[in-house]
Amino acid sequence: MPSISTFLRGALAAAALVLTPNAASAETFAAGDIVVEAPWTRATPGGARVAGGYMRISNNGAEPDRLLGGTTTVAPRFEVHSMEMVDGVARMAEVAGGLVIPPGETVELAPGGYHIMMMGLTAPVTEASEVAGTLVFERAGEIAVTYAVAPIGSREAPGGGHDHHHGHGQGHGHGHNH
Ligand SMILES: [Cu+2]
Numbered sequence: 379m380p381s382i383s384t385f386l387r388g389a390l391a392a393a394a395l396v397l398t399p400n401a402a403s404a405e406t407f408a409a410g411d412i413v414v415e416a417p418w419t420r421a422t423p424g425g426a427r428v429a430g431g432y433m434r435i436s437n438n439g440a441e442p443d444r445l446l447g448g449t450t451t452v453a454p455r456f457e458v459h460s461m462e463m464v465d466g467v468a469r470m471a472e473v474a475g476g477l478v479i480p481p482g483e484t485v486e487l488a489p490g491g492y493h494i495m496m497m498g499l500t501a502p503v504t505e506a507s508e509v510a511g512t513l514v515f516e517r518a519g520e521i522a523v524t525y526a527v528a529p530i531g532s533r534e535a536p537g538g539g540h541d542h543h544h545g546h547g548q549g550h551g552h553g554h555n556h
Pocket of ligand 1: 430459470471493494495
């Protein structure tokens with residue numbers, strides 16, 4: 379008959395196996411009612427001064443919040459931008475007053491639309507770069523995030539999408555609320 383400690387070791391090993399896929403992807407960051415999923419940026423060509431950043435931001439609270447700004451390890455300036463086509467030309471502009479995240483909704487920052495802009499890059503971003511920083515929200519406060527880095531010119535997050543199910547059991551260890 380196995381001792382209780384053998385049993386516990388087995389249970390802990392099983393728990394570790396279940397948690398490993400989450401820990402390895404490490405792509406959800408949260409504070410208060412705000413959840414930030416899958417932040418990513420892309421490698422920049424030599425001489426580039428700016429890099430965009432993308433993510434999904436969900437507000438699980440009952441009040442609107444706003445993304446006001448932030449910091450990154452790769453550039454001294456951080457702005458929240460919109461992008462729209464004006465007479466066939468893509469125009470970026472800083473979002474005045476911060477990007478509103480309505481209660482119960484998810485706002486997608488993606489190429490061609492809202493994004494964060496890291497301005498005045500101190501070195502090129504490469505796929506080996508560690509890009510980290512903070513996002514500052516009006517209500518939720520500061521959230522520390524790390525960005526996955528996609529290849530130069532990439533239009534989507536590294537890994538090509540966001541629904542990875544490798545056959546691990548449903549309902550274990552995931553923090554998703556939608
Ligand atoms: Cu921009």
